[in-house]
Structure formats: C-alpha cells, structure tokens
Amino acid sequence: MSRIDFRLLLLIVALNAVTADRIKDMIYMSVDGVAACFRRHNGTHQFGCSSSRGGSVGVIQILDGLDDVRWLESNATAESYMIVMPISMFTQNIIDRLEATNIINGILVTKNVSEENPSSYSPEATCPNKYSSHKMCDVNKPWNPLGNNFLLKDWKFPIFYIENNDLVQKIKDCYYKHNAHDLKNLNEKSLCALEMQSFMSAAVNSESCIRRSQNILYVHSLRFCDPLGDRNIHWPLSPLTNETKSVTLVMARLDANSMFDGFAPGAHSAVTGFVTLLATAYYLNSLNATISDTNVLFSLMNGEAFDYIGSSRFVYDLERGNFDALAAGSLKLDSINAIIELGQLGNSDDKLYLHANNYIGNDLIGELQKTLSLENTTIPNSVPPASIQSFLAVRPNLTAVVIADHGDQFTNKYYGGILDNNETIGLNRNELNKTLANIAIKLGDLLYEKVTGEKPSSGNSTVIEELVTEMLSCYLISAQCNLFQAASSPGVKLSNQLFSLYVGVNGAPNIATIYTAQLLALLTGEKLPEMSAQECVDHRLSWMSGYNFTGICINSTVTYTPAVSPAFIIDGYLMQSGLYSTWTESVWQSLSVRMFLKPSAAAERLSITLGSVVAILSFIIVWFIKSRSELLFEQTRTAENC
Structure with a gap:
C-alpha cells in the first residue's frame, strides 16, 4: 500500500511541475534575440548596466517622439516604466531627461532594419582611451567629437538592444492594447510590462571585485569579474x-x-x-x-x-x-x-x-x-x-x-x-x-x-x-x-x-x-x-x-x-596608477527579457487583502483545533488505547 502511495505522490509532483511550467509560459512571453548592456570596471570606476538582483520590472512605455518624453516628464502615473525606444532617440539629451524623472527601470533600444540609421551614434568618449594615452587628447578639439560617452557611464538601470522586428511588434501590440488607450488611469487596470534580468556580480572597480574573488572565506571558489x-x-x-x-x-x-x-x-x-x-x-x-x-x-x-x-x-x-x-x-x-x-x-x-x-x-x-x-x-x-x-x-x-x-x-x-x-x-x-x-x-x-x-x-x-x-x-x-x-x-x-x-x-x-x-x-x-x-x-x-x-x-x-594587461601579472600592481590597462568584466548569471501582464494596483491590493484574510483565518482555525484537541480527538485516542 505504501508503494502505491509513493508512486501516486511522485505522479502528483510531476503533474504539478508540468502545470507550473505551462502556467509560467502562459504568463510570460520571452523576448529572445536581445543583447544586454553589461558591466565593466577599470582601476577606479564601474561602467555599464545591471538590473536588480531579482530582475527589474516596469510598465511598458513606447517612445516615438519628443511628445512622449514630455508626457513622461509631466503626466506619468505608474511607479516605474520600461522604455521601448528606437535607436534614433537613444541620445544624450533624451537620456538625461528620462533619468531626471526617476521612474525609469530599464530601456529596450530597438533597431528596425528597414529604417534609416541615425545621422550619428558613437557611445565612445570624445577622447577614447584618454587616461592611458602617451599624448593627451585636446578636449577643445577631441578626436571623436560625436561621442556621447555612454560606454563610460554607470547606468542605474538595465538596457537591452533588439533587432527582431516581429518581437518588437508584439511588444507594441501589447502596449497599444493594454496601456496606450487610457494613460491617465494606468494604476486602475492590468498593464503590459517587461522584466529585465541582467544582475552583475561585480561592483565598484577592478581592484574590489578581484579582491572579493580571492577571499579565502568563501567555501567554494567564486569569481565576480575577469580581466579583459x-x-x-x-x-x-x-x-x-x-x-x-x-x-x-x-x-x-x-x-x-x-x-x-x-x-x-x-x-x-x-x-x-x-x-x-x-x-x-x-x-x-x-x-x-x-x-x-x-x-x-x-x-x-x-x-x-x-x-x-x-x-x-x-x-x-x-x-x-x-x-x-x-x-x-x-x-x-x-x-x-x-x-x-x-x-x-x-x-x-x-x-x-x-x-x-x-x-x-x-x-x-x-x-x-x-x-x-x-x-x-x-x-x-x-x-x-x-x-x-x-x-x-x-x-x-x-x-x-x-x-x-x-x-x-x-x-x-x-x-x-x-x-x-x-x-x-x-x-x-x-x-x-x-x-x-x-x-x-x-x-x-x-x-x-x-x-x-x-x-x-x-x-x-x-x-x-x-x-x-x-x-x-x-x-x-x-x-x-x-x-x-x-x-x-x-x-x-x-x-x-x-x-x-x-x-x-x-x-x-x-x-x-x-x-x-x-x-x-x-x-x-x-x-x-x-x-x-x-x-x-x-x-x-x-x-x-x-x-x-x-x-x-x-x-x-x-x-x-x-x-x-601587465597589470594582472605584476605582483602588487597599483590599480589606480594608470600605467597599464586594468579593465575587467563582471560575471553574470543570466541575461533575459520577458513580457507579461502586470495586475492593476487594485488587483494587487485585493490579492494582498485576500491573502492576509486567508492567513489570519488559518491561524484561527489551527488555534481553535489545537485548543479543542482533547475533545475533537478523544474518540480516536480511546480507540488507539484499546
């Protein structure tokens, strides 16, 4: 009998696992073919992007022009947004305005192969490699005048890039169906949202992440960054x-x-x-x-x-x-x-x-x-x-x-x-x-x-x-x-x-x-x-x-x-000296983007309320049964004693 019960238990566990996967697939749509902005370090700073440890989430907001930027600045009502924008709008001026709102949780940069390229786009510094050059760059007449310095920026949110037109269209369809028709009352309905996962293990600078990797207190060998x-x-x-x-x-x-x-x-x-x-x-x-x-x-x-x-x-x-x-x-x-x-x-x-x-x-x-x-x-x-x-x-x-x-x-x-x-x-x-x-x-x-x-x-x-x-x-x-x-x-x-x-x-x-x-x-x-x-x-x-x-x-x-770089083979090299390159790349676990329908604030409050009520009732029922256990289970114990 116990063997049959054990097999039945295994069957139930397997069915639950399959059902859970199916439910997950129904809730989330994976956005494949994306490329992530990731974190790098030198001897003094960190650069690049990272999500929060559990992933960054926000309501989708499509930017097609400056009017959409102005709406975000003055009329946004959601707590956090995931911006979906063409690469032509991924400029220093627009990014500065978006960051000033303090409601941006991530950016998905899109590139439609049928659209014309922007007139310029250089994420490099105006003076590339300026800290390690034999002859310094003239800041008044830099080598790369169109550089926007995005590569040397410590971003506060994740950024991904995608060229898949079909997936971008699905994101837009979801946005226009659930988000776009009533922008003033976003908190009162379910909204299309994105989850970005790109948490970076390393932080601060190369010296810090290498020192953490060499920490003997860790039971298992852990790497937080690797030298480029x-x-x-x-x-x-x-x-x-x-x-x-x-x-x-x-x-x-x-x-x-x-x-x-x-x-x-x-x-x-x-x-x-x-x-x-x-x-x-x-x-x-x-x-x-x-x-x-x-x-x-x-x-x-x-x-x-x-x-x-x-x-x-x-x-x-x-x-x-x-x-x-x-x-x-x-x-x-x-x-x-x-x-x-x-x-x-x-x-x-x-x-x-x-x-x-x-x-x-x-x-x-x-x-x-x-x-x-x-x-x-x-x-x-x-x-x-x-x-x-x-x-x-x-x-x-x-x-x-x-x-x-x-x-x-x-x-x-x-x-x-x-x-x-x-x-x-x-x-x-x-x-x-x-x-x-x-x-x-x-x-x-x-x-x-x-x-x-x-x-x-x-x-x-x-x-x-x-x-x-x-x-x-x-x-x-x-x-x-x-x-x-x-x-x-x-x-x-x-x-x-x-x-x-x-x-x-x-x-x-x-x-x-x-x-x-x-x-x-x-x-x-x-x-x-x-x-x-x-x-x-x-x-x-x-x-x-x-x-x-x-x-x-x-x-x-x-x-x-x-x-x-010689910096990584010289014992005791001073990372802040600037003599040799000290660039490292952070370790990460996963890089992914998923789209899902985020419940409205009212639905979330209802879920919390119902959950709290059920939990309280459960405690009361358990307390009641335990306090009356002698009466409720007296017949069972008498039968066992016989």
Whole structure:
C-alpha cells in the first residue's frame, strides 16, 4: 500500500511541475534575440548596466517622439516604466531627461532594419582611451567629437538592444492594447510590462571585485569579474633570427568596442585596418622577397579599445626580452626601426592622412608619403588613439606613423558602436575595396624594396581587390564565407552570423581571433599537398580545408602571444596608477527579457487583502483545533488505547 502511495505522490509532483511550467509560459512571453548592456570596471570606476538582483520590472512605455518624453516628464502615473525606444532617440539629451524623472527601470533600444540609421551614434568618449594615452587628447578639439560617452557611464538601470522586428511588434501590440488607450488611469487596470534580468556580480572597480574573488572565506571558489584580454597575432615575413638587425613593424587593431553583448562589428574602426594588413601580408608574401638584414613583422593587436591591452603587453614583453614567440632568439624593442599602423580607412571620399612621429630622414616613410600622395596630408607629431601610443610611451623617439582616413578628428560617425557596420561604411562601394587594395599593394611594394633593395615586379591588383572584397564580406556580412571555410578544418560548419570583435575575457576562446589567425596562416603559409591529415598533425602543422575544401596541410609561422594587461601579472600592481590597462568584466548569471501582464494596483491590493484574510483565518482555525484537541480527538485516542 505504501508503494502505491509513493508512486501516486511522485505522479502528483510531476503533474504539478508540468502545470507550473505551462502556467509560467502562459504568463510570460520571452523576448529572445536581445543583447544586454553589461558591466565593466577599470582601476577606479564601474561602467555599464545591471538590473536588480531579482530582475527589474516596469510598465511598458513606447517612445516615438519628443511628445512622449514630455508626457513622461509631466503626466506619468505608474511607479516605474520600461522604455521601448528606437535607436534614433537613444541620445544624450533624451537620456538625461528620462533619468531626471526617476521612474525609469530599464530601456529596450530597438533597431528596425528597414529604417534609416541615425545621422550619428558613437557611445565612445570624445577622447577614447584618454587616461592611458602617451599624448593627451585636446578636449577643445577631441578626436571623436560625436561621442556621447555612454560606454563610460554607470547606468542605474538595465538596457537591452533588439533587432527582431516581429518581437518588437508584439511588444507594441501589447502596449497599444493594454496601456496606450487610457494613460491617465494606468494604476486602475492590468498593464503590459517587461522584466529585465541582467544582475552583475561585480561592483565598484577592478581592484574590489578581484579582491572579493580571492577571499579565502568563501567555501567554494567564486569569481565576480575577469580581466579583459585575449591574444595578439603575429607573422614575420621571414623567421626572425639573432642575425636580424632591424624590423619594420606593420600593425593594426583587431578588436572593436560596443555597449551590448555580442554586438561589436567595428567595420570602420577596426575591420578596414586589419583587412588591409592581411591583404598587405598576402601580397608581400606572394612577391617571394629574399630577406637580408631587415625583416617585416605583421602584428594584430587585441584589446586596444580598452587602454591598449594588446600593444601595452607587447611592449612590456619586448622591453624585458620576453618576446620569444617567433624564433629561437627573442625580439628586442631596440630592433624595431619603424612602425606603420593601419588605422580607420573607410571614409567615403577615400582621402588619406599620415599621422607621423619622428619621421624626418626615414627613407621608408618618405617613400610612403610619395607613393600614397600623403605629402600634403601629413600631420607631424600627431598621435591618434592607436596602438603606437604604447610604443611612444616608452620610446618617444621611435619612428611611428598611422595611415588613416581622418585628420585631427574622426570621420567615423559611429565609432565604437553597434552601427559601425557594413551599412554605415558603404560596403557596396567599389571605391572602398579599391582603396584598401591600393594601400595594400603600394605598402607591400615599399616593404619589398625595404627588405631586398630592389623594385618589385608589378602585382596583380585584381586578385588583391577580390581578396579584400571577400574578407570584408566575411567580417561584415556573414562568417559563413568561402575564406573562413577554407581556413577551417574539413567538415566544420560555420554559423550564418557575424563574429563579434569584442576582446572578451582572458581564457575564453575568441572565435574572431582564432579565424583571423587561421586566415593569415592560409594566406601566407606554405602549402604541403603531399602530406596527409595525420602526418600534418604529427608534425604539428595546420590541417585546413583549403580553397577546394578537401583538406591541405599548411606550414605557417603565424603565432599568438598574450594580450593580457601587465597589470594582472605584476605582483602588487597599483590599480589606480594608470600605467597599464586594468579593465575587467563582471560575471553574470543570466541575461533575459520577458513580457507579461502586470495586475492593476487594485488587483494587487485585493490579492494582498485576500491573502492576509486567508492567513489570519488559518491561524484561527489551527488555534481553535489545537485548543479543542482533547475533545475533537478523544474518540480516536480511546480507540488507539484499546
């Protein structure tokens, strides 16, 4: 009998669980495909967004224009609101007005793919990386004049971003059905509401959250934040040896920034630069240069959006003789004779500038000016927010230049944001592909002449232009492209989405970094068609799909080095010193948005009242039964005694 009762009990529990799930699904509608604003820290502050621990809730309020903002300021009656607004209204002025109401519990920023982009949207600071720059930014004439500083703001409520038009329409339908028709009496009826869950574990600053993570009082190991960081990518034109007298460093940043998790396209700010570097490396490798005393090192720096994480670590290792990833002998900082950095190169008028430092008398830079017609657009002693900042900080006399499409102010109106994408850069312009290919070829020719002392034979510009076109497509339209497929292992299926260029946290695999390194190896490595897959692996070489997707062995000198700030490897480093990047990212449990129908205030009061009455009656009944137990249960006890 007890076994039957136990089975019945299990059945009841299971039915209750299923019923509970069904009820939950009936109450809540999950808003999928959202990207959350999350929290980051440096040595002194916290930035970004977090919900309350149990999630932030508010009544939906659609903002379509300034009239809706004015209504919130003067006529709002609900206790808290969840704002649903297009990205065109996500501006400094409107946000300041909303925050002043003190009734905003969260914001859902929407982007309709059919709508035109706003004229500008840059959440970066007007002076990017201003606290870690060798040469300070002029606040009266900043590099990024359109920046609204949203990335360096400590938001008091959660913010999410969505591009799913169908889900946005469902939210609007719910709003217009339940909320919009009687805005003056919102407290008297059930209302459509949103719940945002994005609670961040870390707080205050990097030093505080790291110290909490190391607290020995916790029984289990707990992490509250992780250092930002990944890996730099390097490829020498020829393997470096102790006989190499000088090295010309060609570099570009690999990462981009964004306010929302998973959205960091970086089309103008990063992709144009490193795609040009990859094309230059491919072209120079195809010329089969014979190296003598001078070599060329191509480097992609990661984490540059966060106080130059990758380049500062590169310089740190070079200074201490720890950069030995490329050959038997380690590369020294003194061996670098010049740095050419490829910056933002996506301007529609295709005009180029040369931000030059200590370049007078350097033959390579002089030829670069002539070849790219930069004599009249060279800006002496100009140091934009770029990786050369890290090198000039320790070697102020080093020849270092940045090739960019801007003068003393950025032309990129979407710098550091989710709209720095293929649309705003004008990916369909043939001029963009031709411009980048032209830079790659001319720079490659100059580098060839630098290392060999001879003029190169004319290259095939069509091939380079086609390569640039395909690489831009891979990084800005879909990673499901032939180049990435060729650089993958045979049989690997790529997702039909973009790689986020956000640097991420140290130790977490960064798919964009991995595929970029594999692509560079494919473009510059030695093809070994006679080797089988097993032989390739046994010799510790790279087995890739190849251009025909059947598999080929690649012998490449492409390598990784850490792109983790020295601040996290130096014992007792003072986080407030500002010498090295101290950026960390908070740990979180879940990021989600749900929509539901929130009961009216009257219904909530009725529920509380009924609940209280039931509780009081229960206490009275229990007290009554207990006080009369001898009379009520006397017959039962008598029967038991017999």
